[in-house]
Amino acid sequence: MIGPSRVAELDMPSAGIETGGSRPAQSYWNESWERLRANRIGVGAGALILVFAAIAIMAPLVSAFITHYQPQTINLDQTFAKPGSVHWLGSDELGRDTLTRLVWGARVSLGVAFLTVAISLTVGTSVGMLAGYYGGWIDDVLMRLVDTVLAIPAIFLFILMSILFRPNPFTLAVIVASVGWGAVARLVRGEVLSVKQRDFVLATRSIGARDTRLMARHLLPNVLPVLIVAASLGVGQIILVEAALDFLGLGIQPPTASWGNMLTNAESYFFRSGWLVALPGVTIFTTVLASNIFGNAVRDAFDPRLKS
Amino acid sequence: MTQPLLEVQDLHTVFSTKEGQVKAVDGVSFELNAGETLGIVGESGCGKSVTAMSIMRLQRPGRIVGGKVMFKGQDLTRISEYEMREIRGREMAMIFQDPMTSLNPVYRVGWQVGEPTRLHNGWDAKKAFSSAVSMLGRVGIPSAASRARDYPHQFSGGMRQRAMIAMGLTTTPHVLIADEPTTALDVTIQAQILDLLRHVNREFGTATILITHNLGVVAGMCQRLIVMYAGKIVEAGPTRDVFAHPKHPYTWSLLRSIPRLDADIHEPLKPIEGLPPNLIDLPGGCSFHPRCAFRVDKCSHDVPALLRVGESQQAACWVTQSGTELKGA
């Protein structure tokens, strides 16, 4: 159950207000935030993702003022440069600066990930909310649709889509999200079904509130915690999916840099210049790990009893 | 006088929470004599359940930090977990409030009822099952032989509680602890189960500790009664005397605040004002003093001990200990 711990379960009364008079009002969100802040590793992971996102957004500035290279500028005099003062993280077979390409690649990889998560959550939440709240035939129709979507072998869909549309970051996000919303819809439907049972939903109906109000004001805030957790964990998953698609040549096409296609590209030079493989690999690994740690930290913050 | 069967001496059980340490049981002492039914009453949070759990050493995550539980010459708070397991289910059985969750849904009822005898008497499955069937019959399950093959979800709430009682009785324990055994049941089913507990007490001579918040249940079941408030015993004595002349203001006002079926219609209730105490931040002195209509200055500074008041009762109250009668409009 989601909610502040009820000491009552230990056969004890919850805190009386006589003693709580001087405390500021403690909303569920405040309390969760306090718990999240207390989790140093989680906060560190979240901060890392924020830093990566900030660098990605500022990629043109990084190119112009820090690395002084453009991601697609070829320099055949400086192929396979080792990491050093000229190319801080070395260069590839066409003499392109690795650090610059990683920074621009972050734009693609993180951009696709955030966009995919945003689309999946929006569509999935709407579908799950309608199915869970109305039930009956609406639920049947929507959930069979979800079953169908989740039954499609994603990899074939991706291959087909990437043949039909030449993927750019936006279409790629739409393609990945076209499968990803299904899981979100199921998650939200399950939450709504359980929240719907609670008397406050009936109480809200009993005062004459419309369905839209009930969903927006009561159901959504109560499923929001699981959505936030799903989003934090989802970013990591999507980065992996996107990298895999790029690696297979189904995602972002060269010369546009993405972490995945940098990896594909470097594959042939594994023994000659290992760092070309290692650098995008480590970047992907770090980002995904940070996203998972942060997601878990968020979940623990929302529901401390799931831990232990 | 004969030795009591069970003697709880100055028991202290605490829970550690984020906001601080909670003294759920704060210096509780009482005796249980062979064959008697003792009631422990109080509201949620008064420590009545934790007291029972502590006797069975099932108080976790709480910790027993002081006191003794003497049973058959040994202190149950000091013996090993292995020795305690030998006592649980064999010498002392416990039944719980929620019969819906206290049976395991994946095993047949008869198998579960026979479990204590397989565990403690080393009986084989067949013997345990047939004893379970006979015990189920004795607690009033009709056509017990076939119902023993049912799964718990095929039993109604009342029948599950009967099955729990049957399971407790298979090893003929000396002590039966019933923690709110009828709270989750309908009144007509409650009457059946209480009748069964009376019958068990007579037929098996099992001493029973009945924990409840329902003063009506205690009135009809228990020879002696303990009233708890905020982790402490505030009053104890023979049930008849406590109900007739309560010696603690909490008992006194509680009895006046509950509607009685045999009372005159629309006689207004006299509620106890205020809220049950917050165990993390108890008021100083007597924990009941902020809600007490009889309080004197001393009550907010000094904690009263549980002392004899009147012929047969004990109360932890400065007012009645000084000889004042509890009276009011």
Add this chain to the structure above:
Amino acid sequence: MPETATAKHITRAWTVNDPLVTVGDLKVWFPVATGLIQRSAGYVHAVDGVDLEIKAGETLGLVGESGCGKSTLGRTIIRLVEPTGGSIKFKGEDITHVRGGKLRALRREMAMIFQDPYASLDPRQTVGDIVGEPIDVHGLAKGKQRQERIRELLRVVGMNPRYADRYPHEFSGGQRQRIGIARALAVEPQFIVCDEPISALDVSIQAQIINLLENLQSKFKLTYLFIAHDLSVVKHISNRIAVMYLGKVMEVAPAGQLYKRPRHPYTGSLLSAIPIPDPAVELGRERVLLKGDVASPVDPPSGCRFRTRCPRAKPHCAEEIPPLETFGQEHLAACFYPLD
């Protein structure tokens, strides 16, 4: 418009002396769904032909054991559950099937108080928002006026108005119940369904809430349908009491009369099963212990539903459903072989 049509059919306007609520042959059945494809394997006859009147200003107690349909009946009367058959009239107007704006208008006249003070308040809302929601939904007040109204409502139920910006989990059960009562009062209703409002509360708090409900009733001229399983509480608060068993009303009588002279054997055994907190009385009482459990509401017994547990049942009880018959003033019971 159907509304005007019904209005014309009413020959005499509703007056305060008429019943506020009239329930006629009300049925609420829930399908029992089985398997993957929702195929109905029968119906739970939660409410199965109930006739009842609630007078303006009175408290009608509704008692019965779990599964007897008392909560469903209460929720159906205020149109939170769709009736399967029969009719509900409120102030003389048929509300059985009203919807849309008409139903929302009706929501200003009826309210509900719930059993579980934990589940019935949205944990993500402040106390002020909870109490203020009916005001917002019906556009009753805005801005400063709204704030003042919320403070007023909290004061009325005995809560400190300063707590409006706090969250429900900061309060104990009794205080949460007060918040729920304040929410119910926000629309200034005439009729409130109290669904086991004190069953989940600590014993020492119950009397506070009962007294609060009684005070509010006389202050705001409220009519209550007070649902509970505890007959001693119901007897205390009600003018009349209806006893339900397996979806049907078994007996209706003024509270004192029902206790002193129950006519239905079920009422008799229910009364004898309720413990009285007084050993002097309790130990000397004679009990009518009922056999077994309540029959299944999916497949209720033929004839009288209570016959499977009734100590007085005779073969005739299985053949015919006993109708509610008059036993003295305002006293009705459905039994062929009533108690004396």
